[in-house]
Amino acid sequence: MVNISEAEAANELMRLARQIARHNRLYHAEDAPEISDAEYDALVRRNAELEAAFPHLVRQDSPSNAIGHEVAASPLSKVTHEVRMMSLDNAFTDEEVEEFVARVRRFLALSADEPVAMTAEDKIDGLSCSLRYEKGKLVRAATRGDGQVGEDVTPNVAHIDDIVQELQGKDVPDVFEVRGEVYMEKAAFLALNEQLMADARAQAEAKGEAFDEMKVRQFANPRNAAAGSLRQKDARVTARRPLRFWAHGWGAVSDLPGETQHEVIRKIESWGLPVSPQFRRCSSLDEMLEAYRSIREGRPDLPFEIDGVVYKIDRLDWQQRLGFVAKAPRWALAHKFPAERAETILESIDIQVGRTGKLTPVGRLKPVLVGGVTVTNVTLHNRDEIARLGVRPGDRIVLQRAGDVIPQVVDNLTRDEQRPAFAFPDHCPECGSEAVAEEGEVDVRCTGGLICPAQRTERLKHFVSRAALDIEGLGEKTIDEFFAKGWLESPADIFRLKNRRDEILALEGWKDKSVDNLLSAVESKREPDAARLLFGLGIRHVGAVTARDLMKRFETLPALREIAELAHAKEGEERAQAASEAYSELVSIDGIGPVVVEALGDFFHEDHNKQVWDDLLGEVSPPPYVVETKDSAVAGKTVVFTGKLETMSRDEAKAQAERLGAKAAGSVSAKTDLVVAGPGAGSKLKKAADLGIDVIDEAAWAEIVKAAG
Numbered sequence: 001m002v003n004i005s006e007a008e009a010a011n012e013l014m015r016l017a018r019q020i021a022r023h024n025r026l027y028h029a030e031d032a033p034e035i036s037d038a039e040y041d042a043l044v045r046r047n048a049e050l051e052a053a054f055p056h057l058v059r060q061d062s063p064s065n066a067i068g069h070e071v072a073a074s075p076l077s078k079v080t081h082e083v084r085m086m087s088l089d090n091a092f093t094d095e096e097v098e099e100f101v102a103r104v105r106r107f108l109a110l111s112a113d114e115p116v117a118m119t120a121e122d123k124i125d126g127l128s129c130s131l132r133y134e135k136g137k138l139v140r141a142a143t144r145g146d147g148q149v150g151e152d153v154t155p156n157v158a159h160i161d162d163i164v165q166e167l168q169g170k171d172v173p174d175v176f177e178v179r180g181e182v183y184m185e186k187a188a189f190l191a192l193n194e195q196l197m198a199d200a201r202a203q204a205e206a207k208g209e210a211f212d213e214m215k216v217r218q219f220a221n222p223r224n225a226a227a228g229s230l231r232q233k234d235a236r237v238t239a240r241r242p243l244r245f246w247a248h249g250w251g252a253v254s255d256l257p258g259e260t261q262h263e264v265i266r267k268i269e270s271w272g273l274p275v276s277p278q279f280r281r282c283s284s285l286d287e288m289l290e291a292y293r294s295i296r297e298g299r300p301d302l303p304f305e306i307d308g309v310v311y312k313i314d315r316l317d318w319q320q321r322l323g324f325v326a327k328a329p330r331w332a333l334a335h336k337f338p339a340e341r342a343e344t345i346l347e348s349i350d351i352q353v354g355r356t357g358k359l360t361p362v363g364r365l366k367p368v369l370v371g372g373v374t375v376t377n378v379t380l381h382n383r384d385e386i387a388r389l390g391v392r393p394g395d396r397i398v399l400q401r402a403g404d405v406i407p408q409v410v411d412n413l414t415r416d417e418q419r420p421a422f423a424f425p426d427h428c429p430e431c432g433s434e435a436v437a438e439e440g441e442v443d444v445r446c447t448g449g450l451i452c453p454a455q456r457t458e459r460l461k462h463f464v465s466r467a468a469l470d471i472e473g474l475g476e477k478t479i480d481e482f483f484a485k486g487w488l489e490s491p492a493d494i495f496r497l498k499n500r501r502d503e504i505l506a507l508e509g510w511k512d513k514s515v516d517n518l519l520s521a522v523e524s525k526r527e528p529d530a531a532r533l534l535f536g537l538g539i540r541h542v543g544a545v546t547a548r549d550l551m552k553r554f555e556t557l558p559a560l561r562e563i564a565e566l567a568h569a570k571e572g573e574e575r576a577q578a579a580s581e582a583y584s585e586l587v588s589i590d591g592i593g594p595v596v597v598e599a600l601g602d603f604f605h606e607d608h609n610k611q612v613w614d615d616l617l618g619e620v621s622p623p624p625y626v627v628e629t630k631d632s633a634v635a636g637k638t639v640v641f642t643g644k645l646e647t648m649s650r651d652e653a654k655a656q657a658e659r660l661g662a663k664a665a666g667s668v669s670a671k672t673d674l675v676v677a678g679p680g681a682g683s684k685l686k687k688a689a690d691l692g693i694d695v696i697d698e699a700a701w702a703e704i705v706k707a708a709g
């Protein structure tokens with residue numbers, strides 16, 4: 001039941017359209033889904049449900065009308081399909097199949113005793129491919145893409161043995177587009193993922209780098225593996241991947257060699273292309289459901305993944321009359337299998353720390369077979385998910401695997417209220433720092449930042465980035481490489497790289513000149529801008545602007561640290577007095593709130609952070625931070641920039657304002673003195689007018705800047 005207001009529905013439809021489009025891109029264009037098919041299908045169903053309840057809210061970009069994903073960004077050439085490639089409508093229950101048959105009868109106005117024959121075959125989990133044969137010769141192979149335009153994979157399919165280059169037989173029409181599925185068998189898929197892992201390991205070893213299993217890109221399921229293997233710019237990569245194909249339909253044809261689905265499929269088979277071994281003809285609803293049950297039972301023993309049974313009206317003249325709706329034919333239906341489930345024991349819960357400090361719980365399982373795949377690990381996502389399931393090590397759980405190989409825990413069978421709940425760690429298992437979830441966030445993160453081995457490279461990359469210390473020549477790859485060698489543990493190490501000149505030179509790809517350039521880029525930052533240095537440390541909630549606000553007030557880093565530590569101190573009455581004074585002083589600064597004060601306190605509370613800090617300040621000496629404010633027309637005023645600026649970025653405009661002694665604010669309020677508006681300025685402009693605030697354009701602003709000299 002949909003029980004929400006129209007405004008809420010419109011809002012949710014907007015969010016669903018965006019989410020679904022994103023997952024379509026990840027799944028179809030990048031072959032790297034982030035959620036399971038069951039989760040994806042739930043989003044689609046919710047969207048359909050809302051659209052049915054509020055038909056007038058159906059969006060222009062409704063996911064209900066989209067097939068796959070557009071291929072504009074693909075490096076492969078594009079092919080426009082003469083006959084559109086479609087998707088399939090889904091059914092999950094026998095009743096829905098019955099309703100499908102009834103709908104067909106109504107549409108064709110058939111009498112109750114007229115039989116409706118259907119074909120049934122397994123729905124194989126691969127990607128659709130269109131093979132155009134002219135005079136029997138394969139001239140073009142294409143993926144589905146968005147249904148209208150797909151990608152040219154002609155050189156790639158030349159490496160698929162199942163796809164013949166020439167159709168056999170004397171009765172081959174002049175033009176015949178075979179449509180079917182390119183797929184990868186389960187064993188080949190598992191072997192490919194193992195191979196990808198082994199290759200990455202070997203590569204890391206050859207380079208003498210640390211190997212990180214988590215970073216190796218593997219395929220989520222056989223379907224993505226097949227798609228990723230076929231859609232290769234370099235067909236030699238496809239050649240190394242064991243892909244298979246079978247036919248299940250056709251597109252543009254010069255003439256049809258039969259009057260039923262059944263006849264044409266058998267004809268295609270006779271020309272030398274494989275079709276499903278389970279393809280059959282059913283003459284009644286009962287036979288269809290029987291076919292479904294027998295195919296479902298045999299599913300675990302199949303060497304490939306299937307996720308349902310596809311029914312198609314046998315008579316082609318009826319298919320013709322039924323035609324299409326939105327993105328699928330009216331004459332076909334996919335009867336999906338329910339997700340496969342299995343029970344096992346959750347043996348332990350490990351915590352993994354990601355590159356951004358996120359703590360992810362991973363369940364280690366007593367190995368169990370679900371739908372032909374042995375599962376030993378399962379992600380438990382986050383602290384809330386563990387609480388929701390109430391799982392603890394030793395519990396008996398129900399695993400589900402739906403149409404892909406990312407399994408999930410759906411139930412906990414050990415409902416023992418007496419045993420204590422799993423205690424989610426409040427410290428990082430990698431570095432021992434405190435791990436916290438910010439208010440309103442589900443993810444628990446390590447606060448160790450620079451000292452946490454799991455996060456270190458990410459933090460170092462931030463430290464040298466443009467907005468922070470801006471060290472040219474120290475790119476992400478170099479950081480990874482130096483880190484793996486053990487040369488970069490903390491920011492201070494960057495300034496000690498000069499002692500490793502010869503070692504760097506010995507690395508592949510480095511020459512005297514490039515090493516000199518790198519080292520002099522580092523040396524040029526011995527007296528860095530204090531605010532950038534502070535920002536570079538990646539303290540939570542201390543962004544570039546906050547760092548400047550802080551430095552403007554305290555001028556030196558030691559002064560800032562002293563007050564931050566003081567504000568955090570909790571012991572003794574005297575301390576308490578000083579602490580509360582320090583606290584008020586900090587929060588009195590424009591732009592600084594309690595969250596920042598708290599984050600600073602937490603940072604300096606950790607011994608390892610203090611070490612990193614001292615070590616770094618032993619290498620560099622940022623001069624006192626003084627903002628030279630020019631005598632200007634806007635000194636001391638608060639300026640808001642809105643709309644599109646033509647000659648500079650928003651950041652540059654803000655920096656100009658600061659140099660002129662003005663404060664750049666993000667929103668218009670009674671405190672605003674001046675609004676600089678570019679084209680497209682909206683609500684802020686209106687608010688300024690309401691409040692009677694002066695509004696000028698970018699050119700007038702440039703005049704003010706110029707006048708200040």
Ligand SMILES: NC(=O)c1ccc[n+]([C@@H]2O[C@H](COP(=O)([O-])OP(=O)(O)OC[C@H]3O[C@@H](n4cnc5c(N)ncnc54)[C@H](O)[C@@H]3O)[C@@H](O)[C@H]2O)c1
Nearest residue numbers: 023024027033035036037040087088122123124128248310
């Ligand atoms: N996990 C995610 O993020 C994500 C994102 C997008 C889509 N998906 C999944 O992809 C699917 C939707 O993709 P879709 O639009 O391609 O629909 P679909 O895969 O459910 O059905 C249409 C396709 O089935 C294929 N097919 C296989 N066997 C067939 C047969 N015997 N006869 C006819 N066609 C057959 C055809 O290639 C056809 O294009 C859903 O299962 C969805 O869960 C998942």
Ligand SMILES: [Zn+2]
Nearest residue numbers: 428431446452
């Ligand atoms: Zn940590």
